[in-house]
Amino acid sequence: MNKEPKLKTFICEMCGKEFLTDGNRAKYCYDCRIERQKQRSRAYSEKKRNNEQVRSIGDTDICIECGKPYVVKSGSQKVCDNCRKQHTNKLKQKPNAEYSSRAYDYLRVYVPKGDKAKIKEFADKHNISINKLINLGLQMAMDKLKQSD
Numbered sequence: 001m002n003k004e005p006k007l008k009t010f011i012c013e014m015c016g017k018e019f020l021t022d023g024n025r026a027k028y029c030y031d032c033r034i035e036r037q038k039q040r041s042r043a044y045s046e047k048k049r050n051n052e053q054v055r056s057i058g059d060t061d062i063c064i065e066c067g068k069p070y071v072v073k074s075g076s077q078k079v080c081d082n083c084r085k086q087h088t089n090k091l092k093q094k095p096n097a098e099y100s101s102r103a104y105d106y107l108r109v110y111v112p113k114g115d116k117a118k119i120k121e122f123a124d125k126h127n128i129s130i131n132k133l134i135n136l137g138l139q140m141a142m143d144k145l146k147q148s149d
């Protein structure tokens with residue numbers, strides 16, 4: 001004897017229409033289910049196109065530091081708990097990586113209006129950094145002034 005599929009009546013949560021299905025848990029009628037799937041994949045590809053991370057809180061993502069999977073706790077999270085501290089330190093250090101605060105003191109120099117571009121151009125032409133150029137200039141100036149002491 002053939003098993004008759006047990007059809008149950010459900011009310012679609014989207015359009016409110018009654019529909020029959022043999023499943024135990026059905027929220028949407030056939031039409032709405034298709035429509036929902038379309039919407040989902042559209043939202044997904046939209047996000048992908050905007051380069052947004054397609055994930056949500058509670059999802060598992062891969063830590064960019066150690067490569068281990070971790071559970072996402074906030075939208076901007078990129079590393080696991082173990083790497084968080086190290087990673088934040090790294091980010092803070094990045095802009096000044098070239099001039100480690102241990103080896104150098106920080107000095108702010110004012111130049112006449114418009115000279116910055118000229119200095120940069122000059123440094124570029126001679127393939128040295130502005131920082132190096134200024135240090136070189138300081139050294140030369142001090143040597144010169146020392147001679148005239």
Ligand SMILES: [Zn+2]
Binds near residue numbers: 012013014017028
């Ligand atoms: Zn429906």
Ligand SMILES: [Zn+2]
Binds near residue numbers: 066
């Ligand atoms: Zn990690």
